[in-house]
Amino acid sequence: MSTWLSSKPFVLKQFGVNDIIQLLTLQLFISLLLERSLEVFITTWRGPFIEQLDISLQQEKALISEKIKLLEIQQKQVPSLESNQVSGLPPEGMSLEQQIIQNFTQNQQDSLKMFKPQTDDINEKERQRTAYKSDTRTIALWTSLLFGLLISAIGVRSIEPLLVIDLDNPIQVVLFRSLDVFLTGGLIAGGSEGIHKLIKVFLDFMEATSKQIKNQG
Numbered sequence: 001m002s003t004w005l006s007s008k009p010f011v012l013k014q015f016g017v018n019d020i021i022q023l024l025t026l027q028l029f030i031s032l033l034l035e036r037s038l039e040v041f042i043t044t045w046r047g048p049f050i051e052q053l054d055i056s057l058q059q060e061k062a063l064i065s066e067k068i069k070l071l072e073i074q075q076k077q078v079p080s081l082e083s084n085q086v087s088g089l090p091p092e093g094m095s096l097e098q099q100i101i102q103n104f105t106q107n108q109q110d111s112l113k114m115f116k117p118q119t120d121d122i123n124e125k126e127r128q129r130t131a132y133k134s135d136t137r138t139i140a141l142w143t144s145l146l147f148g149l150l151i152s153a154i155g156v157r158s159i160e161p162l163l164v165i166d167l168d169n170p171i172q173v174v175l176f177r178s179l180d181v182f183l184t185g186g187l188i189a190g191g192s193e194g195i196h197k198l199i200k201v202f203l204d205f206m207e208a209t210s211k212q213i214k215n216q217g
Contacts (some may be wrong), residue, residue, distance in 0.1 A: 011164040024199050031192040046136045055127050064118050149185035157186040
């Protein structure tokens with residue numbers, strides 16, 4: 001297929017470090033604008049619901065915490081088992097230690113049953129919150145990718161500015177530009193942090209190459 005598309009490879013243009021930096025800086029600037037715009041759009045659209053859910057969760061957790069403190073105070077006010085042994089003994093066949101363990105376990109089970117509706121409601125809201133944030137993240141990524149592809153389609157490219165394209169082969173040009181649009185659109189959609197890392201990697205590589213050439217010289 002590559003032979004049918006073109007019998008010769010693309011020719012690289014003469015470019016330097018400044019050309020690469022200028023190319024990536026433009027995409028970094030566009031990515032920053034896209035990030036801030038999407039942040040405003042997503043926060044305006046999806047923010048109020050998640051804020052109300054967070055407030056509801058905080059209120060329910062605070063209410064359960066207060067109930068637990070109140071229950072602990074009430075339990076401390078109840079006479080201890082040891083003081084009750086003055087007037088009575090444990091049931092036949094059960095030691096004092098076994099009765100203490102049984103009462104402690106029973107108190108724990110009663111507490112769990114008492115707070116089970118509230119804990120179930122909190123767990124359900126936590127799952128709902130996680131699912132909602134996941135959906136929001138998916139919407140943001142797809143929207144970012146769509147805008148990245150559109151921006152790249154109108155002329156912001158990553159590879160084409162560095163090559164001499166053979167315009168006599170329209171099929172090859174269409175396929176190449178389509179691939180360039182997808183690569184550039186994905187790079188822009190990935191966010192400014194990814195482009196910044198790419199610039200840093202390129203600069204580190206060029207600096208290491210320059211030092212190596214100087215050392216050989």
